[in-house]
Amino acid sequence: MAKQERLVKMRGAIGDLSFITPRKRLLTFFFLTSHFLFLTSYFCTMHFSSRLLEQAVEEFGRLPGVGKKTALRLVLHLLKQSDGEVSRFTGAINQLKEQIKYCKTCFNIADVEVCEICSSAKRDHETICVVEDTRDVMAIENTNQYQGVYHVLGGLISPMDGIGPADLKIEALIERLRAGTIKEVILALSATMEGDTTIFYLYRKLKDFDVQISTIARGIAFGGELEYVDEVTLGRSIATRVPYERNVG
Numbered sequence: 001m002a003k004q005e006r007l008v009k010m011r012g013a014i015g016d017l018s019f020i021t022p023r024k025r026l027l028t029f030f031f032l033t034s035h036f037l038f039l040t041s042y043f044c045t046m047h048f049s050s051r052l053l054e055q056a057v058e059e060f061g062r063l064p065g066v067g068k069k070t071a072l073r074l075v076l077h078l079l080k081q082s083d084g085e086v087s088r089f090t091g092a093i094n095q096l097k098e099q100i101k102y103c104k105t106c107f108n109i110a111d112v113e114v115c116e117i118c119s120s121a122k123r124d125h126e127t128i129c130v131v132e133d134t135r136d137v138m139a140i141e142n143t144n145q146y147q148g149v150y151h152v153l154g155g156l157i158s159p160m161d162g163i164g165p166a167d168l169k170i171e172a173l174i175e176r177l178r179a180g181t182i183k184e185v186i187l188a189l190s191a192t193m194e195g196d197t198t199i200f201y202l203y204r205k206l207k208d209f210d211v212q213i214s215t216i217a218r219g220i221a222f223g224g225e226l227e228y229v230d231e232v233t234l235g236r237s238i239a240t241r242v243p244y245e246r247n248v249g
């Protein structure tokens, strides 16, 4: 009964639309299609009034996480700044690339040959924390829970991205262990497939040395990356690190 009522109502509604003639329908179709094409082309291509502006937007747009619209906003913002402010901005970028150094011991980004952490007498030089990049060093330092030194690999083993062990600072880590003063290596790598692959590879390479190999406790969500973990969780996971052998079984 209810079904029939609904059918009648539907037919009524369709019947009400009968005033739309085939010609009108065709016109509506062309109207909507042209609007769709116009909006698509507007958002896909930007028409610049200046080649220099276009060039700057293109360069900013190459940065990770910056789309063309954001790039345009940044460039227009820079244009509004004073000459001095823009010179400071470009100078900082030029200096960064020309003068930045990588610590020759741990490969962390530094201003000098040996970074502050490696040259500090207050740090425990018998414990090395192995991390992917400088962002992880910053995240762990922010916890104030770790007193050892670091070793920055410069990435993770990722066959999909064509990154193999030879592309990372693994040989340099082995060299540090050969010196014989290291007692513990903490593998603080992301809980991702690449992180786990790298941990397993490092374990195979380091297990014959007389050092304790541990991984940070995985209170961190699986698939989580270190830089996004809050300081308390990251600090606790370093403090409660576990020997790696137990994980391998």
Ligand SMILES: [Zn+2]
Pocket (backbone or CB within 6 Å): 103, 104, 105, 106, 107, 108, 114, 115, 116, 117, 118, 119
């Ligand atoms: Zn260093």
